[in-house]
Amino acid sequence: MSEPIETCLVVVTRTLEGRTHLALGEKLRGFGQGRMVVPGGKVDPGETPRRAAARELFEETSLRVNDADLDARGVVTFAFPDGGGVDMRVHVFVTDAAAGEPKDSDELLVTWVPVDALPTSRMWPDNVHWLPAALAGGFDEATFTYAADGATLASHTGI
Numbered sequence: 001m002s003e004p005i006e007t008c009l010v011v012v013t014r015t016l017e018g019r020t021h022l023a024l025g026e027k028l029r030g031f032g033q034g035r036m037v038v039p040g041g042k043v044d045p046g047e048t049p050r051r052a053a054a055r056e057l058f059e060e061t062s063l064r065v066n067d068a069d070l071d072a073r074g075v076v077t078f079a080f081p082d083g084g085g086v087d088m089r090v091h092v093f094v095t096d097a098a099a100g101e102p103k104d105s106d107e108l109l110v111t112w113v114p115v116d117a118l119p120t121s122r123m124w125p126d127n128v129h130w131l132p133a134a135l136a137g138g139f140d141e142a143t144f145t146y147a148a149d150g151a152t153l154a155s156h157t158g159i
């Protein structure tokens, strides 16, 4: 595997009308365009994953969170040994302390989605494995290996 790109994902929860919702966005450009995704992105040089998570969340959704209110819940690696994507090492954070209302950006069309009605057919197939584990308290390290088409999950370990 090549040296993976350090990235982050932020799972934002909020209770609306008595139901737990997640902030998801339709990705408007780049890798995964058209999918419903958890906000996140690359960790900049010299930046901590936690800082990157708060920054990416604000840039993509206008939701604000203090770094200290991000709970680190695990690290997932997305591997593309046969091509179709670039290997990524993703720091997963969860927070229920994001302030403000989500706004669309040039990267994401953001919406609140009930956690018990996630649009899984439009999400990356890895999400159904690590998202519940992250919400339930976290995990250590997990790896998701994709097939050459960059879209089919071939195997996973760690969860």
Ligand SMILES: COc1nc(N)nc2c1ncn2[C@H]1C[C@H](O)[C@@H](COP(=O)(O)OP(=O)(O)OP(=O)(O)O)O1
Residues within 6 Å of the ligand: 007, 008, 009, 029, 030, 031, 032, 037, 039, 040, 041, 042, 078, 085, 088, 090, 124, 126, 127, 146
């Ligand atoms: C391959 O499967 C993936 N599954 C999931 N759940 N999430 C993924 C997958 N591949 C990438 N991601 C996430 C992880 C990162 O947080 C972002 C990376 O997105 P992008 O490459 O667009 O990074 P940005 O920094 O936001 O984009 P710019 O370079 O355009 O600023 O996707």
